[in-house]
Amino acid sequence: MPEVRKFIKSVGIFLLFTTIMYFAYLFMWADFMPRFLQKNIFYRIGSTGYTFTRLQEVKTTQNVDVLFLGSSHTYRGFDPRIFAKHGMKSFNLGSSFQCPTQTEILLKRYLHTLNPKTIVYEVYYPTLASDGIESSVDIISNDKNDMESLKMAWKLKHIGTANTLLYAYCNELIGATDGFKEKLVKESDAYIPGGYVEKKAEAPKSAVLKQSPWRYDLNPLQVQAFENIIASIKKNNIRLILLQAPITKKLYQSFNKKEEFDKKMRGYGEYYNFNEILNLDDSLHFYDSDHLSQAGVEVFNKKLIELAFKK
Numbered sequence: 001m002p003e004v005r006k007f008i009k010s011v012g013i014f015l016l017f018t019t020i021m022y023f024a025y026l027f028m029w030a031d032f033m034p035r036f037l038q039k040n041i042f043y044r045i046g047s048t049g050y051t052f053t054r055l056q057e058v059k060t061t062q063n064v065d066v067l068f069l070g071s072s073h074t075y076r077g078f079d080p081r082i083f084a085k086h087g088m089k090s091f092n093l094g095s096s097f098q099c100p101t102q103t104e105i106l107l108k109r110y111l112h113t114l115n116p117k118t119i120v121y122e123v124y125y126p127t128l129a130s131d132g133i134e135s136s137v138d139i140i141s142n143d144k145n146d147m148e149s150l151k152m153a154w155k156l157k158h159i160g161t162a163n164t165l166l167y168a169y170c171n172e173l174i175g176a177t178d179g180f181k182e183k184l185v186k187e188s189d190a191y192i193p194g195g196y197v198e199k200k201a202e203a204p205k206s207a208v209l210k211q212s213p214w215r216y217d218l219n220p221l222q223v224q225a226f227e228n229i230i231a232s233i234k235k236n237n238i239r240l241i242l243l244q245a246p247i248t249k250k251l252y253q254s255f256n257k258k259e260e261f262d263k264k265m266r267g268y269g270e271y272y273n274f275n276e277i278l279n280l281d282d283s284l285h286f287y288d289s290d291h292l293s294q295a296g297v298e299v300f301n302k303k304l305i306e307l308a309f310k311k
Contacts, residue, residue: 042137042164046182049096052142053182054195063115066090070122071098073245076291080194082301092195099132100225102139105148118239125261129216137164199287230268241308243272247290248282
């Protein structure tokens, strides 16, 4: 019996020591190592896309007419100033490469206070095929973490997401990020109240032509989260508009199963594919292969308002 107690005590000491060392290693690696060596931790507060500022603003926003959800095509594609000119108060809750696994969490946190009359959900084929890691660490790094964050990390089962969440929880506990603020203008990007990011300068024309082909099948984890979102929106009697935001013709043509994806989306309700509706100029209306210039945003938003809000 004394041997058993001694063994249990030894195991307990070992576990305590390894836990302390793991957290110490995690903090030293995240705080002092160059980013290219941080293979399994991706904490990026104030990262590209203004997720931090957007998720601070959403906490003080209530009762909107239109809520926008989706990837960077969303926060760079729906300008609340244009919708305001047509009498609509809107908020843009997009985030970088936002997958349904992250959209679902954001809706659980903010749908009740935003209380939208209409939700415009930008559906991008690659986000429904993604593992969701990139978007998970963006949300974890830039929002207050709760039980939903833990559930998401468990579903994704990725060491990078788990480490980032541990690091974020500890930072919140010690108040390391209290008082953090982002600059509202970063190089050619400017944050516009309501969640939108405006591109102030256009990219070189050659950048528009670069793209990689997408040959993916949808990820069942993302499809299930997507269907949970649809069910939640319908349960709350909110009008739902699904759409594909415009991307360059060359990138759009590189996607496989386009017709199959359109058919699937139409099965969920009101749906528009603006790659088929609009005939935009790849050089004039885009600043890279899949993001609209401000000129493109204005054409896109006005057409959406005409089709979906002026009936």
